[in-house]
Amino acid sequence: MYMHISMNLMKQPKKTLRTDARALVESCAGWNSRLAARRITAFLDRELAGLGLTAAQLGLMAQIAALADDTLGALAQRSGLEQSTLSRNLRTLERERLIEITLVETDLRRRAVWLTETGARRLEAAIPVWRKAQDKLAHSLAPELVRELAVQSEAL
Amino acid sequence: MYMHISMNLMKQPKKTLRTDARALVESCAGWNSRLAARRITAFLDRELAGLGLTAAQLGLMAQIAALADDTLGALAQRSGLEQSTLSRNLRTLERERLIEITLVETDLRRRAVWLTETGARRLEAAIPVWRKAQDKLAHSLAPELVRELAVQSEAL
DNA sequence: TCATTTTCCATGTAGATACATATTATGTAT
DNA sequence: ATACATAATATGTATCTACATGGAAAATGA
Numbered sequence: 569m570y571m572h573i574s575m576n577l578m579k580q581p582k583k584t585l586r587t588d589a590r591a592l593v594e595s596c597a598g599w600n601s602r603l604a605a606r607r608i609t610a611f612l613d614r615e616l617a618g619l620g621l622t623a624a625q626l627g628l629m630a631q632i633a634a635l636a637d638d639t640l641g642a643l644a645q646r647s648g649l650e651q652s653t654l655s656r657n658l659r660t661l662e663r664e665r666l667i668e669i670t671l672v673e674t675d676l677r678r679r680a681v682w683l684t685e686t687g688a689r690r691l692e693a694a695i696p697v698w699r700k701a702q703d704k705l706a707h708s709l710a711p712e713l714v715r716e717l718a719v720q721s722e723a724l
Numbered sequence: 725m726y727m728h729i730s731m732n733l734m735k736q737p738k739k740t741l742r743t744d745a746r747a748l749v750e751s752c753a754g755w756n757s758r759l760a761a762r763r764i765t766a767f768l769d770r771e772l773a774g775l776g777l778t779a780a781q782l783g784l785m786a787q788i789a790a791l792a793d794d795t796l797g798a799l800a801q802r803s804g805l806e807q808s809t810l811s812r813n814l815r816t817l818e819r820e821r822l823i824e825i826t827l828v829e830t831d832l833r834r835r836a837v838w839l840t841e842t843g844a845r846r847l848e849a850a851i852p853v854w855r856k857a858q859d860k861l862a863h864s865l866a867p868e869l870v871r872e873l874a875v876q877s878e879a880l
Numbered sequence: 881t882c883a884t885t886t887t888c889c890a891t892g893t894a895g896a897t898a899c900a901t902a903t904t905a906t907g908t909a910t
Numbered sequence: 911a912t913a914c915a916t917a918a919t920a921t922g923t924a925t926c927t928a929c930a931t932g933g934a935a936a937a938t939g940a
Contacts, residue, residue, distance in 0.1 A: 585844060588851045589789035592782070597858060597867040598761075598768040599783035600874035603804045605754075605761040606927075607877040612754040613928090624896065626748070627755035633745035641918060648759045653897050655920060660895065677905045677918040688741060695744045702753060709876035711753040713869065718756035720865035721763040762897075769898090780926065797888065809927050811890060816925065833888040833935045886937070897926070907916070 601717070608705065608714070615701035619694050620664075626698060628657055629691050632667060632681055639678045640669075648722075666690060757873070764861065764870075771857035775850050776820075782854060784813055785847045788823060788837055795834045796825075804878075822846055 593599065612623035621629070631647050632638065644654040658681060661667045666687035672678040683691065702711060749755065768779035777785070787803050788794065800810040814837065817823045822843035828834040839847065858867060 585789055585848055585851075589786040589847065592786040592851065592854060593790050595858070595867055595871055596783055596786070596854070597861055597865070597870045598765050598779040599786075600867075600870045601757070601761040601764045602780070602783075602926090604870070604873040604877040605757040606804060607874075607880050608757045609754050610928080611877075611880040622895080623754040624758065627752055627758075630745040630748040630752070630755075633741055634749050639918085648762060649896095650898050651919070652899080652921080657896065675906070675918085679919070691745065692741055695741075695748065698748060698752070702751070705753055705880065708879040709753070709873060711751055711756075713873060714753045714756045714760070715751055717760040717865060717869060717873065718763075721760040721767075723864040724763050724767040724861065758896090766898080778925080795888085805926095806928050807889070808891080808929080813926065831888085831936070835889070882940090884937100884939080886935100888935080889933090891932075892930085894929090895927080898924090900922085902921070903919080905916100905918080908914080910911100910913085 604714075608709075611705060612698070612701055615704070616694065616697060619697060620690060621694050624657070625661060625666075626691070626694050629661065629666065629683065629687060633683055633688070633691055638680050638682060639672065640681065641678070643681060661687070760870075764865075767861060768854070768857055771860070772850065772853060775853060776846060777850050780813070781817060781822075782847070782850050785817065785822065785839065785843060789839055789844070789847055794836050794838060795828065796837065797834070799837060817843070 609623050612626075616623060616626065628647065631643060635643055635646060640654060640658075641651065644651045647654060649657070658667060658669060662669060665684055667681055668684055669679050669681050672680050705711065765779050768782075772779060772782065784803065787799060791799060791802060796810060796814075797807065800807045803810060805813070814823060814825060818825060821840055823837055824840055825835050825837050828836050861867065
């Protein structure tokens with residue numbers, strides 16, 4: 569307590585700031601989670617190279633393939649993506665004819681998404697490659713750990 | 725094993741694809757790491773609202789404050805960011821006069837970064853808020869887990 | 881010293897992400 | 911039935927991210 573006061577009086581904000589900054593860099597869940605995500609995504613992108621799908625696109629297409637209720641809102645919810653983000657991410661898949669988006673007859677505000685034949689084939693081809701990549705990745709870190717993190721982060 | 729063969733012969737690629745897709749969605753380290761990062765970042769952004777720094781900017785400024793050797797290349801290395809990504813992320817901080825980037829006299833290819841007085845004050849103000857946010861976040865997930873993940877992902 | 885290579889950084893291009901806002905369609909209350 | 915509120919999605923704007931490439935400076939080699 570006294571030390572804290574004296575530090576303030578000593579006017580060495582630079583040094584304190586550097587120390588605090590180092591603590592943040594070391595322990596910040598935000599920074600570290602993004603760092604891990606960048607590295608893992610880069611790794612998967614390398615492994616998936618040549619398949620015509622990035623790791624992010626593969627994930628999104630799997631979400632679409634896995635979904636029964638397939639309106640954009642439900643998909644955004646399940647994906648943990650902003651509705652507007654999803655809207656734009658879908659656009660690139662749509663442009664490549666991997667998915668289709670159409671009106672829902674019973675409610676013209678809604679849109680439904682599904683994989684095209686091309687999209688289904690592309691996803692089907694990517695999955696075994698993804699499996700190998702995931703196994704390889706598991707040598708360095710446990711996917712269940714990442715899964716656990718994703719689950720826990722839902723509460724935030 | 726027999727079942728696997730018979731499934732292939734049964735030609736139900738749709739159903740198999742859906743099952744595979746669900747497995748991917750559940751377990752993919754890429755998808756899950758990005759999902760967790762999105763959620764954690766969104767949480768921190770909410771907690772930091774009004775400070776004039778996003779979670780990403782706070783992290784980057786802390787990296788700068790923590791760094792002794794402060795050329796862009798070294799910073800990119802330490803940050804685990806692409807050099808080009810770093811270059812652009814710095815630009816927004818520079819525009820707000822939170823950092824300064826100048827030539828290194830002894831090697832005109834290099835640039836050095838540091839916090840301005842404004843930047844240092846902004847960071848100093850943000851740190852206690854970040855600490856509170858990190859503590860609050862720790863109720864839902866362990867930051868050490870995220871840290872561990874970041875460390876392990878370096879090997880990929 | 882001059883040509884070549886290498887290093888460092890910026891920029892072109894493009895996808896991923898989110899907040900605020902606009903748009904259109906549906907639901908509701910009078 | 912009309913006016914208003916609500917819901918689903920798209921769009922404007924901005925940051926984050928990375929790959930490929932370009933430009934300038936330094937290092938290297940002959």
